[in-house]
């Protein structure tokens with residue numbers, strides 16, 4: 415049995431397809447990265463898979479439980495860190511944890527033991543009796559993480575769990591994800607951070623405008639764009655994009671060109687500079703990163 | 719299922735009982751309204767106390783439940799909550815329970831005031847059952863107010879005030895039903911508050927306009943109507959809250 419199975423799942427809002435006939439599966443014990451630009455449909459996918467909203471069409475199973483017909487059962491085996499979720503600000507960290515534990519039907523004593531050990535692990539045990547409204551953003555997110563883990567879920571959905579966090583909290587969460595992998599838990603990780611995804615995930619799915627573009631391992635994805643190289647060049651002056659051949663990608667004040675013929679490209683860049691009196695401030699040749707793959711496949715920038 | 723309802727209600731009690739709108743609309747408004755309408759009028763306490771009870775119960779029971787959903791939408795706590803293995807029904811039932819407890823407990827205050835003024839309750843059992851029935855009915859009505867998927871508590875409070883005041887004015891709180899013209903009785907019978915007031919008068923004065931079973935049936939029908947409608951509307955509104 416796969417941990418997550420999705421078949422032709424769709425969801426529209428006001429006639430606009432947020433998720434369009436998406437199919438994929440996630441193996442047990444895998445950390446699956448789910449990438450896509452803003453508005454691609456990642457959060458909508460997570461919400462459907464966690465039983466928060468219903469798909470318009472298609473089916474999905476989490477640990478074999480149908481998320482529409484068997485929503486409550488599916489919810490019992492999964493944990494989630496939603497993209498925009500807060501703990502109750504007027505309750506203490508401890509009360510928030512116990513609230514979630516009792517909603518999962520965990521006996522009180524057991525809930526207390528798990529709460530104490532999770533809060534210790536995430537470094538907020540000392541603040542367990544303080545109201546959450548006084549917590550920093552990083553502490554709040556760590557608490558949300560503890561709340562997701564208190565039911566000891568088999569499958570964990572993380573929707574951009576480290577976005578906008580301080581370095582320490584982000585590292586703590588990444589470390590935790592690695593530990594989950596060792597415990598053979600399944601993790602569905604949505605992220606904007608390519609490095610994070612490349613470092614943690616065994617496979618990556620890329621979604622764009624509601625459609626699944628590709629699913630593969632990070633290594634395979636890197637070679638997927640034609641075994642090509644990425645050449646990045648920056649001039650001292652702004653250059654009209656049409657002056658460069660090879661369909662360059664604008665990245666900040668540089669241009670990025672994917673090619674299998676680095677020699678030709680570099681020669682013509684140098685030629686262009688000479689002819690137009692431009693100075694090359696920087697010229698980089700590197701094998702494509704996951705980010706390059708992402709940009710290439712989604713045809714857009716990855717701005718957050 | 720039932721234990722999860724209680725978990726939700728306990729969360730609501732901790733989070734919302736002391737929120738500004740709840741205190742203002744649940745405790746202060748009925749007090750001021752009562753003072754405004756009764757001071758200086760020479761009415762017997764046995765007539766006043768049922769009216770005070772009705773007003774207190776109505777305002778307190780409808781003060782907690784409308785605040786919860788827009789607050790949770792605004793605080794972004796709802797998605798985390800509904801990802802837990804609970805249904806919208808459990809959530810709604812928990813919210814109603816929290817509101818019910820608040821309404822039923824605070825309505826003891828006017829009874830105490832009545833006792834202090836020398837009013838005795840002739841049928842305490844009927845009164846208690848009437849309070850419980852009505853607290854549930856009004857709490858469900860309160861939840862109905864919060865069905866529009868907004869994150870602004872003030873919008874919901876405006877909507878609920880807009881409905882609550884007419885419901886009070888058309889009811890038999892201020893004028894005894896016996897003194898109303900035929901159309902007045904017809905209009906008053908649209909207000910669920912009329913039936914509680916009638917039951918409270920029966921319990922305290924010993925006589926009422928309607929037979930008490932009519933009052934109970936009316937409260938039951940209104941409760942069922944409010945509850946089913948609230949469930950349906952909230953189930954529909956939930957996906958729009960994220």
Ligand SMILES: Nc1ncnc2c1ncn2[C@@H]1O[C@H](COP(=O)(O)OP(=O)(O)O)[C@@H](O)[C@H]1O
Pocket residue numbers: 427428431432450451452453454455456457458459957958960
């Ligand atoms: N509740 C909603 N109502 C209307 N449109 C929505 C809603 N949720 C998401 N969308 C739209 O669906 C698309 C996908 O959004 P989302 O799943 O949040 O993307 P992502 O998480 O990848 O940034 C966007 O165009 C967004 O505007």
Ligand SMILES: [Mg+2]
Pocket residue numbers: 456457458497
């Ligand atoms: Mg998102």
